Amino acid sequence: MRFLQPKDTEKHWDLVVIGSGFGSLFFVHKYLARRPKDQVLILEWGRHNTVNWQFENRANSEIPPEVTYRDKGVRKKWDFTIGLGGSTNSWWALSPRMHPADFRLQSLYGKGVDWPVSYDDLVPYYSEAEEIMTVAGPDDLGSVYPHSVGYPQPPHRLTTVDRLVKAAMPDAHFAIPSARLSRPLGSRGSCCSDASCNLCPTGAKYTALEGMTSLLSHPNVSICVEARVRRLEVQAGAVHSATFTSGDRDHETRGDLFVLGANAIHSPFILQQSGLGGGVVGRYLGEKLLAIAEAKLDGLQHFDGGTGTTAINVSRLDGPHRRERGSAVFLFENNFRYFGLRLEHGRWREILPIVIYIEDVLQKDSGVFDEGGEFPVVRFAGFSDYAINGLNGAVAALPEILKPLPVDDIQFRTILPTLGHVQGTLRMGTSAENSVVDGGQVHHRIRNLVVVGTSVFPTTGSANIALTAAALSLRAADRL
Numbered sequence: 001m002r003f004l005q006p007k008d009t010e011k012h013w014d015l016v017v018i019g020s021g022f023g024s025l026f027f028v029h030k031y032l033a034r035r036p037k038d039q040v041l042i043l044e045w046g047r048h049n050t051v052n053w054q055f056e057n058r059a060n061s062e063i064p065p066e067v068t069y070r071d072k073g074v075r076k077k078w079d080f081t082i083g084l085g086g087s088t089n090s091w092w093a094l095s096p097r098m099h100p101a102d103f104r105l106q107s108l109y110g111k112g113v114d115w116p117v118s119y120d121d122l123v124p125y126y127s128e129a130e131e132i133m134t135v136a137g138p139d140d141l142g143s144v145y146p147h148s149v150g151y152p153q154p155p156h157r158l159t160t161v162d163r164l165v166k167a168a169m170p171d172a173h174f175a176i177p178s179a180r181l182s183r184p185l186g187s188r189g190s191c192c193s194d195a196s197c198n199l200c201p202t203g204a205k206y207t208a209l210e211g212m213t214s215l216l217s218h219p220n221v222s223i224c225v226e227a228r229v230r231r232l233e234v235q236a237g238a239v240h241s242a243t244f245t246s247g248d249r250d251h252e253t254r255g256d257l258f259v260l261g262a263n264a265i266h267s268p269f270i271l272q273q274s275g276l277g278g279g280v281v282g283r284y285l286g287e288k289l290l291a292i293a294e295a296k297l298d299g300l301q302h303f304d305g306g307t308g309t310t311a312i313n314v315s316r317l318d319g320p321h322r323r324e325r326g327s328a329v330f331l332f333e334n335n336f337r338y339f340g341l342r343l344e345h346g347r348w349r350e351i352l353p354i355v356i357y358i359e360d361v362l363q364k365d366s367g368v369f370d371e372g373g374e375f376p377v378v379r380f381a382g383f384s385d386y387a388i389n390g391l392n393g394a395v396a397a398l399p400e401i402l403k404p405l406p407v408d409d410i411q412f413r414t415i416l417p418t419l420g421h422v423q424g425t426l427r428m429g430t431s432a433e434n435s436v437v438d439g440g441q442v443h444h445r446i447r448n449l450v451v452v453g454t455s456v457f458p459t460t461g462s463a464n465i466a467l468t469a470a471a472l473s474l475r476a477a478d479r480l
Contacts, residue, residue: 001216003048004041004224006246009253014038016242016255018229018270019045021086023452024261025208026129026470029215030477040221041253043244045228045262046083051209054199060090069265069368073379078287079420080263084216084225085208087263087420087466092197093179093205094309094331095135095467097126097145101318102327102461109322111386112361112459116428116439117475123147125471125478130177133206133470134185137177144174144314156182156191157306159334161297161352161405165313168404172315176331177467179206180307195308195335227251231274232258238448257448257480261473264422264455265368265376271426271436272370276446281436282368282425285380288460289326289358289387290419291412292338293398297350298406305334309355316397317462326359326390327462330401339413352405356394360387360460362424391415421465423454441476450476 015031017024020042028040046061054060061083068082081090100119105112123146130137130151137151155175158166166173180191181204188210189202203210215221229244233252241254260267268282313330321327333353341348365381395412402410429435432444441456443449452473454465461468 001048002222004222006224006227006244006249006251009041009043009222009224010251011254013041013253013255015040015257015259016253017042017259017261018242019086019261019263019267019453020084020208021261021263021453022088022466022469023454023473024086024259025088025212025215026132026473027259027261027450027452027477028221029132029212030474031480032215032218032220034477034480036220038220041255042221042223043227043229043242043253044084044223044225046225048084048225049089054089058199060198069376069378070373071378074382076380077417078265078378078422079418080265080422084223088206088208090198091420091466092308094464095130095133095137095177095179096312096463097148098461098463098468099145099318101322102459102463105322105459111322113429113434115458116430117472119146122468122471122475125474126467128474129467129470133179133211133467134181135177135179136182138175141174141177143171148177151177153182156180156310159302159305159310159332161300161302162305162311162332164404165311165332165401169313169315169401173311173313176309176312178307178309180204182306191307193305193307193334195337197308229262229270231270232276232449234274234276234446237446239446257450259450259452261452263453264425265378267451267453267455268368268425269370269376277370279432279436280364280427280434283364283366284362284424284427284458285366285368285378285422286360286362286424286460287419287421289360289383289391290416291356291358291391291394292414292416293354293356293395293410293412294339295352295354295398295402295405295410296342296408297352298408299350300406301349302352303334303336303349308333308335310334313401315401316394321393322359324389325393326387328390328394328397329357329462330394331355331357354398356391357419357462358387358390358394359462360384362459368425421454421460423457423460423465426451426455427458428456429458440479441472452476
């Protein structure tokens with residue numbers, strides 16, 4: 001990798017990229033495929049924390065996310081990683097696609113807004129992202145997520161519990177697509193199934209540092225770490241330069257095209273500090289609601305699957321209920337990291353943890369605001385009634401979903417502080433009145449500024465967000 005000192009960035013670049021997570025790196029991947037001779041500069045606020053550093057320090061970054069914003073209003077945790085590779089370092093590698101209906105929530109159910117792109121628009125880019133990430137997945141998902149076939153690796157082994165539910169609900173219960181190797185590949189081992197995915201011990205998980213070394217080492221890519229971008233300078237309706245702080249000095253770098261992919265909290269703050277706020281910039285911050293339930297099993301042993309999360313149940317994902325309550329997706333866990341094993345002697349494995357993702361509608365009053373300090377102010381209005389109704393409906397559905405199993409008891413355990421799916425603050429849409437970027441993720445007014453990552457999501461969707469963020473970036477670079 002070619003690391004530059006800050007002073008060496010003070011020249012003109014073909015492409016300047018702010019941040020180095022999923023959105024940024026997948027954009028650069030496609031951009032260089034189209035324009036291999038262009039000179040690219042990546043500016044990263046955090047450091048280059050090697051895999052060894054992360055293991056030794058039991059952390060993905062030296063910068064805790066909570067010290068980079070001020071929380072006001074309803075207190076809520078927001079989780080992200082600042083460092084080279086961004087949240088590719090810390091994610092848990094679950095890689096289902098969004099459902100086709102997720103992109104048409106307003107048209108179908110009168111909630112939220114429609115996306116300016118469709119599922120069909122993203123199909124080729126979903127497939128490309130799955131290839132890059134070497135996703136392990138099943139062959140039978142096409143009935144729910146069209147054209148989800150031919151994953152690069154076979155699915156991880158289902159648990160005995162999963163196989164029983166799958167036999168009873170073949171069209172709703174599936175091995176979950178995962179960017180964790182089910183088979184060794186090169187120097188990377190297969191998943192060890194110990195649910196330590198933020199610090200994957202075998203290299204099975206796709207990360208920038210494990211899976212994008214050729215991009216980060218591309219001869220035309222230069223990287224400057226510990227470079228916090230403060231503002232963009234705009235002249236004649238275009239970004240002219242980016243100003244960043246490194247140490248105790250400011251530096252300015254110029255470019256033709258700028259890509260903003262800090263994250264959904266810090267990207268809008270950069271625009272606000274650049275005089276590009278107002279409208280809906282910073283608004284509609286949110287994420288899905290994350291809840292945990294457990295089923296006590298009667299004589300059935302669990303935890304015999306091939307990865308930490310083995311299956312996804314979509315029986316309550318889509319349908320008319322989305323007019324009144326958020327969709328629910330159930331993940332069957334092959335680990336006991338939340339509440340441990342069952343306590344009765346000899347019945348330790350007779351427990352099934354279930355993670356539930358509940359869709360929410362993003363609210364305008366939740367957002368990121370520049371109030372004159374060093375860091376942005378975050379205000380969260382709380383989860384909406386739509387999400388709470390979705391949670392109640394999901395919990396009520398558990399007895400029916402678990403009917404194929406011998407169950408002693410089902411308990412709802414808790415709502416967790418964050419899902420780590422921060423999104424919404426620079427939403428895509430059809431006009432500057434209701435959004436910040438267009439369907440190609442280009443700023444409505446500043447046409448040499450592309451915004452990538454989950455900040456552009458206009459709704460929370462039903463699934464994990466990394467694969468969709470990557471696919472959107474591939475498409476955005478392709479459309480240039």
